[in-house]
Amino acid sequence: MRQAIDEARVSLREGNCGFGAVIVKDDHQIAKSHDTEKTAKDATAHAEITAIRTASAKLGRDLSGCIMVTTHEPCPMCSTAALWSGISELAYGFSIEEAIGRQRRRINITCKEIYERAGQGIIIHQGILNSECAVLYDNTVRDNIELLRDADQNKLEKLAQELTEKRLKWFSVNRTAFETDRENVVDIAYQLFLCKLEIGVADAPVVRRNENSLVLHSQNFCPTLEACKILNLDTRFVCRHLTEKPTTELLQLIHPKLQFTRNYERLRPHTPFCEEMIILNV
Numbered sequence: 001m002r003q004a005i006d007e008a009r010v011s012l013r014e015g016n017c018g019f020g021a022v023i024v025k026d027d028h029q030i031a032k033s034h035d036t037e038k039t040a041k042d043a044t045a046h047a048e049i050t051a052i053r054t055a056s057a058k059l060g061r062d063l064s065g066c067i068m069v070t071t072h073e074p075c076p077m078c079s080t081a082a083l084w085s086g087i088s089e090l091a092y093g094f095s096i097e098e099a100i101g102r103q104r105r106r107i108n109i110t111c112k113e114i115y116e117r118a119g120q121g122i123i124i125h126q127g128i129l130n131s132e133c134a135v136l137y138d139n140t141v142r143d144n145i146e147l148l149r150d151a152d153q154n155k156l157e158k159l160a161q162e163l164t165e166k167r168l169k170w171f172s173v174n175r176t177a178f179e180t181d182r183e184n185v186v187d188i189a190y191q192l193f194l195c196k197l198e199i200g201v202a203d204a205p206v207v208r209r210n211e212n213s214l215v216l217h218s219q220n221f222c223p224t225l226e227a228c229k230i231l232n233l234d235t236r237f238v239c240r241h242l243t244e245k246p247t248t249e250l251l252q253l254i255h256p257k258l259q260f261t262r263n264y265e266r267l268r269p270h271t272p273f274c275e276e277m278i279i280l281n282v
Contacts, residue, residue: 001069001093001129007034007047008071008136009230012145014039018071018136021047023055023087025066031055047071048078052085062086071133072099073126079111083118091125093133102139135226144227148238156241164246167196171253178254186214189251189258189278196250204276212280217273225268236264239274257281 007020011034023031031054036045048070055063067089068074068082073096082090090111099106115122135141147159171178171192178192186209194204203220224243228235239262247260259279266275 001071001091001133003029003032004047004069004071004093005129005132005136007032008133010034011036011047012136012142012230013232015149018142019047021051021068021070023051023063023066023068025059025063030058030066044077046075046078048074049081052081052087056085064088067091069128071136072096074111076107076109076114079114082111083115083120083122087122089123089125091128093128093130094137095126098134099137102137104137104139138223138226140223141226141230144223145230148224148227148231148233151233151238153237153241156238160242160245163243164249167246167250168253170196171250175253185255185258186212186278186280189254189280190214190216192251192254193247193260193278212282213277215275215277218276219273222268222274229269235267235269239267240264251278255280 001022004020004022007022008018009020011020012018014034014036016038017035019035021031021033022029031051033047033050033054035047036050037043048068051068052063055066059066062085064086066087068087068091070078070090070092072094073092074082074090075096092111096106096108096110100108111122112124115124151159174195177195178188190206194200197204197220199220204216204218206214206216208215224238225235227233228238244261248258251258251260257280259281261277261279263275263277266273268274
């Protein structure tokens, strides 16, 4: 499945739809592929179809004894292709039902329904590395992929300005929640940080603090991080130019001497967490 996920990431980098498939027989990889629907301008160029064609070129038409591993439950076209090819087992990560739950466009017929109607006893393994596969089909991750595609410093700084405007607008609607006597400015800034990102203390726990600063280790799900991983972008470059300034400007609505920064030597995916600081410059 990890190889299938790698294929799906290649698909997303190429501007395709983010599906990966691998076919294995007797513990040997026979084929791996990703969809090329958009770049090839071919609606049938699904990852599973391409993998079946590659495997058939090596083994012949009959793929009995093979298992096909896919990041996403196959659509009816691909499920039927697997059926006709004689594939014995299917394993997938993310289901059609889950995709529909995220408002993604899918034909609501499961592979299990197709195989039962066909009277075929294909063995199905569901939910393999589900959480990792789910990232591929997360709408916010995909939005970030398109935003960051071909990003250079100028583009990132322009995106940062747009992000700042959105955050300031958000604060104007929610400012009453942060009205205070400002005796504990750093703690208030931390609560604002958590609130804006819609995360809890467990997602970004404070690991060190003093009167005028705190250090936190962010471990929350981050669409920007996931997009960078898929696009092979360096988070140390992207995050410095994209999110540091907008976060500082948001916190400065609490106090003009607040600053948000990071330890760029301790940043995901290079470390298990992002070490971030909120500082009151006095």
